[in-house]
Structures are given as C-alpha cells and as structure tokens.
Amino acid sequence: MSLLTSLARLRALDEGIAQPIATVRHCHLAARPMVFVPLKLSGEAAAPLAAMLGTDRDRPRLLVVTQPRNRDLRFAWAAELAGVLLPYVEGFLHRTETVERRNADPYERAVDAPQIVVPNQAGVGFVRLLGRSMRFRRADGPWPVPESVPLLGRWLTYFGERAAYPGSSLMPAMTEELGRHWASGQSGLEDANLAALLAWITTGPSDDAEDPLIWPPAGPATDPGFDAEVLAPAMESGSPERVTEALRTQLEPTWGLMWQAIDLLAGLEAGAGVASRWEQDRGSFSGMAAHIAEGAPPQPRRDGAVAAAAKLARMERAQAAYDVQRAYDDPLVMAEYRLTGEAFAGEVVDTDPGNTEGEGRSRKLRPIVVIKTDDPVRLAPGASLGTPQRRGQGAELVSAGDGLVTVKITKGMGRGRTAAPGAVPEIGERVCYTSLTDEFQGSPALPDAEATPWTHGGPPQEYVPDDEDAQEEWS
Amino acid sequence: MSGLKREGDHAHRLEALRGTTPQQPHDARAIAALAANPGCARRALMDGAGVDKDAAARHLGFPAPFGQSPFAITRGNVFEALVKADGCAELLRMLRELLGLTVAEVAYHDVENVGAHLRHAHTRTLIDRAARDGHDAGTLYDHPLLSLEIAGHTAYLEPDVVAFQLGGRFHIVEIKSFAVIDGQADPSAVAAAARQAAVYVLALRTLLEELGHDPLKVSHDVVLVCPENFANRPVASLVDVRRQLAVLRRQLTRMTSLDRLLEELPEDLTFDLRPDEDGRPTRPVAELGDALRRTTARYAPDCLSTCDMCFFCRDEARQEGASDLLGRQVRDELGGVASVTEALGLADGTRDPAEGQEEIARLLRNAERLRGECLA
Ligand code: SF4
Numbered sequence: 001m002s003l004l005t006s007l008a009r010l011r012a013l014d015e016g017i018a019q020p021i022a023t024v025r026h027c028h029l030a031a032r033p034m035v036f037v038p039l040k041l042s043g044e045a046a047a048p049l050a051a052m053l054g055t056d057r058d059r060p061r062l063l064v065v066t067q068p069r070n071r072d073l074r075f076a077w078a079a080e081l082a083g084v085l086l087p088y089v090e091g092f093l094h095r096t097e098t099v100e101r102r103n104a105d106p107y108e109r110a111v112d113a114p115q116i117v118v119p120n121q122a123g124v125g126f127v128r129l130l131g132r133s134m135r136f137r138r139a140d141g142p143w144p145v146p147e148s149v150p151l152l153g154r155w156l157t158y159f160g161e162r163a164a165y166p167g168s169s170l171m172p173a174m175t176e177e178l179g180r181h182w183a184s185g186q187s188g189l190e191d192a193n194l195a196a197l198l199a200w201i202t203t204g205p206s207d208d209a210e211d212p213l214i215w216p217p218a219g220p221a222t223d224p225g226f227d228a229e230v231l232a233p234a235m236e237s238g239s240p241e242r243v244t245e246a247l248r249t250q251l252e253p254t255w256g257l258m259w260q261a262i263d264l265l266a267g268l269e270a271g272a273g274v275a276s277r278w279e280q281d282r283g284s285f286s287g288m289a290a291h292i293a294e295g296a297p298p299q300p301r302r303d304g305a306v307a308a309a310a311k312l313a314r315m316e317r318a319q320a321a322y323d324v325q326r327a328y329d330d331p332l333v334m335a336e337y338r339l340t341g342e343a344f345a346g347e348v349v350d351t352d353p354g355n356t357e358g359e360g361r362s363r364k365l366r367p368i369v370v371i372k373t374d375d376p377v378r379l380a381p382g383a384s385l386g387t388p389q390r391r392g393q394g395a396e397l398v399s400a401g402d403g404l405v406t407v408k409i410t411k412g413m414g415r416g417r418t419a420a421p422g423a424v425p426e427i428g429e430r431v432c433y434t435s436l437t438d439e440f441q442g443s444p445a446l447p448d449a450e451a452t453p454w455t456h457g458g459p460p461q462e463y464v465p466d467d468e469d470a471q472e473e474w475s
Numbered sequence: 476m477s478g479l480k481r482e483g484d485h486a487h488r489l490e491a492l493r494g495t496t497p498q499q500p501h502d503a504r505a506i507a508a509l510a511a512n513p514g515c516a517r518r519a520l521m522d523g524a525g526v527d528k529d530a531a532a533r534h535l536g537f538p539a540p541f542g543q544s545p546f547a548i549t550r551g552n553v554f555e556a557l558v559k560a561d562g563c564a565e566l567l568r569m570l571r572e573l574l575g576l577t578v579a580e581v582a583y584h585d586v587e588n589v590g591a592h593l594r595h596a597h598t599r600t601l602i603d604r605a606a607r608d609g610h611d612a613g614t615l616y617d618h619p620l621l622s623l624e625i626a627g628h629t630a631y632l633e634p635d636v637v638a639f640q641l642g643g644r645f646h647i648v649e650i651k652s653f654a655v656i657d658g659q660a661d662p663s664a665v666a667a668a669a670r671q672a673a674v675y676v677l678a679l680r681t682l683l684e685e686l687g688h689d690p691l692k693v694s695h696d697v698v699l700v701c702p703e704n705f706a707n708r709p710v711a712s713l714v715d716v717r718r719q720l721a722v723l724r725r726q727l728t729r730m731t732s733l734d735r736l737l738e739e740l741p742e743d744l745t746f747d748l749r750p751d752e753d754g755r756p757t758r759p760v761a762e763l764g765d766a767l768r769r770t771t772a773r774y775a776p777d778c779l780s781t782c783d784m785c786f787f788c789r790d791e792a793r794q795e796g797a798s799d800l801l802g803r804q805v806r807d808e809l810g811g812v813a814s815v816t817e818a819l820g821l822a823d824g825t826r827d828p829a830e831g832q833e834e835i836a837r838l839l840r841n842a843e844r845l846r847g848e849c850l851a
Contacts, residue, residue: 003808009801010815014815041546042544042546042547043546043652045653045656046705129656187776187805188804190776224543225542227545228544231546232545232546331849332850335842335848335849
C-alpha cells in the first residue's frame with residue numbers, strides 16, 4: 001500500500017465513505033460473466049456444500065449437496081456443476097482468430113473468453129482445491145465418475161491458477177477488484193468481507209455488514225452459528241428441501257452483492273491496457289483448450305523445479321508490466337510514482353523543437369522540453385523516460401532543479417530533420433514523464449525441463465496419474 | 476515499598492481486578508494467543524487476572540465474532556479418534572517412518588486411566604521415570620496433563636496431545652484436522668498449530684526442569700499430524716517451533732511482571748462482572764466499560780481474529796479516531812501519526828507539523844495535492 005492509498009483510507013474514514021484510488025477500471029469485465037458463489041462444509045478441505053451460479057442475475061442456479069458426507073451425492077453435485085460451467089467455458093471456443101507469431105507457427109485464439117467471478121480470495125482457493133479433488137478422477141475403473149467431472153477439475157485448476165497471474169481477468173475475486181479501485185475506511189483484513197466493503201463504497205460503513213444474520217458470509221466458509229442452528233438440524237431432518245432452502249438463504253444475499261459490484265465496476269471506463277491484458281487471457285485460455293484437446297494429462301500435483309522457477313519468473317514480469325501499465329493508464333496510479341519522485345508532471349514552459357546534437361552525418365534531432373513541476377523529482381540526469389501522453393516516445397532527463405525539469409526527446413519524434421507534427425509538446429501543455437517503462441524483458445535463461453539439474457530433482461517425469469489418483473478418497 | 480509487599484500486592488491486585496467472577500482457566504490456545512498482541516496492556520491485565528474476556532465482551536454488547544461449526548468439531552474428533560485408535564497404532568506407524576524409529580516394541584500409557592484428579596501427578600511420575608531410565612524404548616503418553624505458571628496462577632493444559640519419548644528425547648505430538656494437500660497446508664493454520672505446540676513444549680520442559688532433568692530433552696521439533704489430501708488418512712510432519720517458543724517465553728515474562736501496569740491503575744479498579752447465582756453478569760455495562768477504558772489497549776485489525784475483546788476495542792479506536800483502525804501498514808506509513816484528524820490536518824495544511832513530523836507532513840501534503848489534482 002502506498003502513502004497515497006493510506007491517505008485515501010484516512011479520508012474515507014473521516015468522511016464515512018470510500019474514496020476512489022483509480023480513475024479508470026483496470027480489469028476486464030465480460031459481457032456475460034459467470035458469477036460463481038461456492039460454499040464448503042466447515043472443517044473439510046474441499047467438501048462442496050452448495051453453489052449459486054449463472055450468467056443471468058435474475059435466474060441463478062442453486063446446486064446443493066444435501067448430505068455433504070455422501071460421496072455419491074458429492075460427485076453428482078460435481079457433475080451438475082460441470083453441466084453448467086463446461087458449456088459456458090466451451091462456448092467460447094467456437095469463434096477464433098488466427099494469430100501470426102514471429103519464430104513460431106500461427107495459432108488460433110478465441111475472440112472472447114470466459115470470465116468466472118468469485119466473491120473473494122478464499123473463493124479462488126476453494127476453486128483450486130475443487131479442481132484438485134476432481135481432475136484425477138476417472139470415468140472407468142473401480143470408482144467411476146461422470147466423464148465431465150475430471151474435465152471440470154482441469155478447468156477449475158486452470159482458472160484457480162490463472163487467478164494468481166497479475167492482471168488476469170479470467171477469474172477475478174470481487175473484493176480484490178473493488179479494493180483496487182476504492183479505498184475504504186477500514187483495514188485490508190476487513191475489506192475481505194464483500195458486504196462490508198460494498199457498504200463502504202455505496203452508502204457508508206454499516207455494522208449490519210458484519211452481522212451474519214443480515215449478511216451471511218460470502219463463502220466459501222459458512223457462518224458457524226448458521227451451521228449449528230439451521231444447517232445441522234436441517235440435515236438431521238433428512239429433508240433435502242429443507243437443506244436446500246437453508247442454503248439458499250445464505251447464498252442469495254451474496255448473489256445480489258456480486259451483481260451490484262459488477263455494476264459498480266462497469267460504471268468505470270476501462271483503462272487503455274485492459275484490452276491487451278484480456279488478449280493475453282484469451283491466448284492463455286486457448287492454449288489450455290488446445291492442451292486438453294490434444295489429450296495431454298491433467299496438471300501435475302506439483303510443478304517440477306524448472307517449471308516452478310519459470311512460472312515465478314513469468315509472474316514477476318507480469319506483475320512489473322501490470323504495475324507500469326496501470327500507471328500509464330491512470331493518472332491517480334501514476335501519482336504514486338510522482339510522490340516517490342520516479343515520475344513528475346507539470347506544464348511545458350519552454351521548448352526547442354529543432355535542437356540537434358552532434359555534427360555532420362551523426363547529427364541527431366533532440367528536441368528539448370522544459371517543464372515546470374511541483375513534484376519532488378528524484379531522477380538523475382541521463383535517466384531514460386517515457387510519457388503516457390506519447391506512448392511510443394522516449395526521452396532523457398537533462399537537468400532538474402528549482403521546479404524546472406529539462407528533458408530531451410530521444411525517440412519516437414519522426415525520422416525527418418524536424419520533429420513530426422505533434423511529437424513535441426506545445427508550451428502550455430500538461431505532460432508527465434516517468435522512469436517506469438514497460439520494456440519487454442527477455443525471460444531468464446532457465447534450462448529446458450529435460451535439462452533440470454540433479455540439484456533440483458533432475459528432469460521431471462511427465463505426470464501420469466495412476467489408479468490411486470483416480471480412487472483417492474474424497475471424504 | 477518493599478519487595479515483599481509488592482509481591483503480595485501483586486497477587487492481591489489481580490484478584491481484585493477479577494473480583495467475584497470465577498477464574499477463567501487458560502488452555503493452550505489461550506496461552507498461545509497471548510503472544511499475538513504482546514504490547515497490549517488491557518489484554519495482559521485481563522489475562523493476568525484470569526478474567527473471562529469472552530463473557531466480558533458479551534456483557535458489554537460486543538460479543539466476539541468467533542464460533543466453531545459443529546461440523547468442524549465433529550470432523551476434528553473423528554480424526555483424532557482415528558489417529559489414536561487401537562492404542563495409537565496409526566500414530567506409531569507414522570512415527571516409525573518420520574523419526575526413523577527402529578524399535579519394534581512401543582509402550583503405550585494412557586494417563587487418563589487414573590482419573591482426572593490424579594492425572595497431573597501421574598503424568599509427573601511417568602515422565603520422571605522415563606527421563607531417569609533413559610533407556611531406548613519408545614513410549615507414548617496419551618492424555619497427559621501438563622501445567623504452566625501464568626502470572627501466578629497454574630494453568631492446566633489438557634492436550635489432545637501425546638508426549639512421545641524415544642532414546643531419552645520427548646516429542647510433542649499435535650493432532651489437527653486441517654488437510655495437507657500435495658504437501659501444502661494453510662499457512663495460518665500451521666502457524667496456529669505451531670504456537671499451540673510451543674506451549675506444550677514449554678510446559679513439558681518446565682516439568683523436566685522441576686524434576687531435575689535436562690529440559691532440552693524435549694525436542695523443539697514437534698510432530699504435526701494432519702489428514703492428507705481429501706481423505707482421512709493421517710500424515711505426520713516435523714515442525715520446528717523454536718521461534719514460537721522464544722515469543723512465548725518473552726510474553727510470559729512480561730505477564731509475570733505486571734507490577735508496573737498495576738501500579739498505574741487506580742486502587743479500586745475492578746473488571747468484576749458480579750455474576751449472580753446463575754452466573755449472569757450484573758455489573759452495570761457502562762461501569763464495566765469505563766473500568767476497561769482505564770487500561771490502555773493497543774488495537775490492531777489482527778485482534779479481530781485473536782482476541783475476544785476485539786469489537787469493544789475497535790469501537791473505542793473508532794471513537795478516538797485512531798489510525799490503528801486501518802492496519803499496521805497504514806500506521807507504519809504514517810510514521811507515528813496516531814490520529815486520523817491529525818494526519819488529515821497535516822495533509823491539508825490546517826495543522827503545523829510537530830517536531831519530527833516535518834518529513835511525514837511534507838509527504839502527506841504532497842499526496843493531498845496529487846489526489847486533488849488527479850480527481851479534479
Ligand atoms: S482486542 Fe483489545 S484487549 Fe484484545 S489484544 Fe486487541 S487491543 Fe488488546
């Protein structure tokens with residue numbers, strides 16, 4: 001958290017209403033998101049209890065395991081879930097575009113991708129565990145399950161893992177997304193409560209939000225009081241209807257909140273980088289679909305050493321790129337870097353568009369721009385700069401002091417003897433320059449999987465699930 | 476004031492703080508939680524006096540948001556029963572693998588057989604004999620009853636835990652029902668289990684020391700037994716609790732030196748709930764609230780998962796407009812500016828920075844200017 005966000009939280013607390021910390025939306029919002037609110041049985045790792053889900057806010061589907069300790073009912077629930085989620089996911093595979101690649105074969109990318117929205121980070125964790133508990137099952141053998149169950153398991157594993165990828169919108173956790181756009185007047189810990197966070201954003205803090213009788217928890221854990229006083233007796237009564245109706249009361253309020261939150265986010269205009277990140281999501285989704293179509297085995301229980309290191313490196317790069325993109329897309333995010341001196345903004349007070357350096361053939365055009373700023377600039381002469389106002393342009397800091405910064409433009413001003421029209425800002429224009437750049441950093445030199453050093457476990461064996469995996473108890 | 480008098484005073488004052496409310500026994504979970512917010516005087520005093528914080532919070536109209544689902548309790552009991560079935564047969568199988576146990580024969584003592592009132596004495600005798608003999612046979616002690624001195628009171632620890640002796644070394648075994656899936660478990664659950672196990676390690680070490688044995692005969696590696704993956708099959712792993720032990724020791728030392736905190740309190744201060752015959756508190760709520768507010772709390776959002784008093788203290792922090800409400804990160808970022816109004820005053824320039832606040836004031840003013848500019 002930055003000081004800027006801390007200040008917003010203080011302001012929120014003082015004014016009794018959340019404060020914006022973004023001026024644009026930084027996540028993709030699907031035209032037809034699948035809202036998924038799962039509940040699990042307390043005390044169990046991944047025993048599903050119920051889920052409310054669907055793409056139509058007026059017609060949620062409610063799936064319930066009326067006796068969560070009954071294995072057959074549990075797999076029947078998983079099959080039912082697959083019956084809703086798989087058609088939704090696979091529905092995006094029909095329309096594709098061909099993407100040309102440098103040094104690689106062209107591939108087919110889905111023109112749109114599924115988006116499964118869960119209430120919170122714990123919901124993502126539960127999706128991952130559900131995926132883990134289903135993907136090694138088999139349709140044949142001693143404990144047969146419907147064929148759709150292991151397939152759903154692989155997809156849920158994929159979505160759960162992709163959710164950890166910075167900037168991905170395939171499986172957003174609602175409280176996280178809201179928290180990226182608004183600062184409440186409570187702690188981050190309390191922000192994990194969807195009802196409480198939404199109250200801060202819309203009407204102001206409310207103690208009702210923490211009362212499980214008014215706003216049941218958004219899952220996957222249920223309220224212990226509800227378990228003791230309502231759910232346990234309902235289960236003991238042996239009436240599936242009673243259990244179903246009890247769980248409906250716990251899910252319906254969250255269902256409404258989820259759509260309210262989607263509307264709130266939809267009210268913000270999408271940032272410029274959202275589309276390109278969604279394009280990456282579409283590519284990743286298509287890659288997973290191709291993987292499954294080719295008959296590859298389910299994701300292993302654990303990544304091998306090289307795969308894990310490569311994943312970590314990919315995630316770090318994605319995080320860096322995501323941070324930079326958000327700053328370029330959103331002045332309020334850029335302001336964090338202005339506060340620390342890594343960026344500055346102000347008015348152009350002087351220019352020399354025709355300035356050149358060098359003589360003869362090596363003479364180069366280097367337009368000069370002088371900016372007046374109130375920001376505390378902490379950049380050394382020679383620092384290379386980028387600017388959100390002219391994305392393709394590169395500049396270099398010449399000098400800074402007394403509220404005046406001189407920069408020279410080094411690239412992206414056209415190839416002519418004079419700068420292309422519009423390439424050099426006019427006097428009076430407001431501009432921002434920063435040392436943050438979204439330059440592609442090559443992937444670190446990691447060995448291929450086959451060449452994993454013995455110190456890291458040697459080459460991984462391709463994971464082939466065995467009978468034991470398929471029969472693993474799920475009790 | 477003489478040292479002697481002070482010591483008598485000390486116990487006396489703690490008794491007075493609790494008043495007629497029955498003493499709340501400390502279990503391992505409660506003792507482990509003591510280390511969660513070591514800087515809080517309110518908590519130290521309430522725990523030191525053995526006040527039932529849950530009952531106090533309830534009476535004040537701020538019941539704690541904690542509760543355990545009957546499903547979770549059942550699951551925990553079933554799992555523990557499974558691990559301990561047939562004289563801990565399953566547990567032995569795992570310990571053989573984990574600790575490279577070669578002995579085929581392992582003795583099993585169920586301390587509970589002797590009846591509750593004798594359990595502690597019996598545990599002492601058994602452990603004493605084991606430590607003295609020091610022969611290489613493995614022995615399991617089921618249902619031992621340990622004790623630990625907490626601020627002048629003896630807390631009895633009744634673990635679902637087994638102390639296991641092998642080659643003269645004892646291991647604490649802790650049975651938990653959260654799952655280990657593909658070698659990974661919920662880190663916060665593991666951390667809580669480690670804190671609890673550290674309490675048992677400390678209690679057992681204290682016991683050995685009292686009996687004149689080397690306390691380090693108790694290993695700082697505890698055996699954590701959890702269900703593996705999605706089944707009920709248990710799996711054991713070793714967890715090093717040295718860090719938790721250090722924190723716990725520090726906190727217990729603090730608790731035994733409550734003198735300073737007590738001295739600052741008015742003579743007649745009490746947290747007495749004045750329970751009636753049925754145990755219902757009759758103390759006027761406002762009076763109890765005032766008494767508690769005489770002690771200094773140190774609220775942090777973490778309290779919401781560790782302390783029964785959390786909603787009361789959060790409410791107090793709200794009334795005071797304390798920046799603590801927003802979490803440690805914000806607090807650290809503000810560099811010690813404790814009140815919301817003060818921080819906002821520095822930000823919008825209506826308040827002049829006190830000495831030492833110049834830097835944070837400059838940052839806040841800049842942040843305020845930037846937010847204003849971007850949101851205009
Ligand atoms: S909730 Fe209150 S009494 Fe408990 S530790 Fe936090 S501040 Fe101290």
